[in-house]
Amino acid sequence: EVQLLDSGGDFVQPGGSLRLSCAASGFTFGGYAMTWVRQAPGKGLEWVSSISGSADSTYYANSVKGRFTISRDNSRNTLFLQMNSLRAEDTAVYYCATGGLYGDFFTWGQGTLVTVSS
Amino acid sequence: QSALTQPASVSGSPGQSITISCTGTSSDVGSYNLVSWYQEHPGKAPKVVIYEVSKRPSGVSNRFSGSKSGNTASLTISGLQAEDEADYYCCSYAGTGTSFGGGTKLTVL
Numbered sequence: 690e691v692q693l694l695d696s697g698g699d700f701v702q703p704g705g706s707l708r709l710s711c712a713a714s715g716f717t718f719g720g721y722a723m724t725w726v727r728q729a730p731g732k733g734l735e736w737v738s739s740i741s742g743s744a745d746s747t748y749y750a751n752s753v754k755g756r757f758t759i760s761r762d763n764s765r766n767t768l769f770l771q772m773n774s775l776r777a778e779d780t781a782v783y784y785c786a787t788g789g790l791y792g793d794f795f796t797w798g799q800g801t802l803v804t805v806s807s
Numbered sequence: 808q809s810a811l812t813q814p815a816s817v818s819g820s821p822g823q824s825i826t827i828s829c830t831g832t833s834s835d836v837g838s839y840n841l842v843s844w845y846q847e848h849p850g851k852a853p854k855v856v857i858y859e860v861s862k863r864p865s866g867v868s869n870r871f872s873g874s875k876s877g878n879t880a881s882l883t884i885s886g887l888q889a890e891d892e893a894d895y896y897c898c899s900y901a902g903t904g905t906s907f908g909g910g911t912k913l914t915v916l
Contacts, residue, residue: 733910797852
């Protein structure tokens with residue numbers, strides 16, 4: 690069974706950092722692009738970042754460019770999102786999903802909550 | 808990376824059909840056959856119901872269908888059922904990134 694398990698969400702002060710992880714199982718992880726999508730409380734979905742299967746290409750939403758870094762470790766079947774210089778508006782549930790820029794997000798993690806507040 | 812435009816809400820009675828529109832621009836919806844639709848129930852992760860404009864993933868009811876004309880994509884749900892009540896989001900490739908719509912709340916009366 691294809692599964693994604695998000696983790697790493699926490700309460701952090703503005704300007705702080707956090708690293709999210711997404712453990713994948715049930716499929717050939719390195720053969721798939723992966724994406725992070727977030728959802729602020731009571732709001733809609735927002736694409737955050739995508740990475741190719743081989744990690745040679747990365748893409749970012751303008752709202753996080755220069756602050757967030759997406760990466761992956763195909764030997765450990767794990768996707769990461771390093772978030773620096775966090776702002777209140779980054780508060781959201783963060784989901785990892787299979788698929789890349791084309792929006793073919795077939796499998797989603799359960800989500801992990803990031804709260805940025807003083 | 809501008810958000811796509813969806814109606815805030817739609818409603819229908821059981822057995823009826825409803826259509827949710829998703830309007831983008833010539834830089835996203837109008838240029839690529841890469842529109843997908845996601846169903847989200849409260850407290851649950853989103854689930855894809857349509858991809859590449861009109862393709863249905865395995866396991867998704869054939870009551871769900873998608874189409875596109877120009878810069879506007881549409882999701883149609885026929886034979887409405889109570890379980891269809893959820894939020895629906897469109898999504899489109901936009902060249903340098905991916906854009907989601909603001910979401911549409913479907914109420915089954």
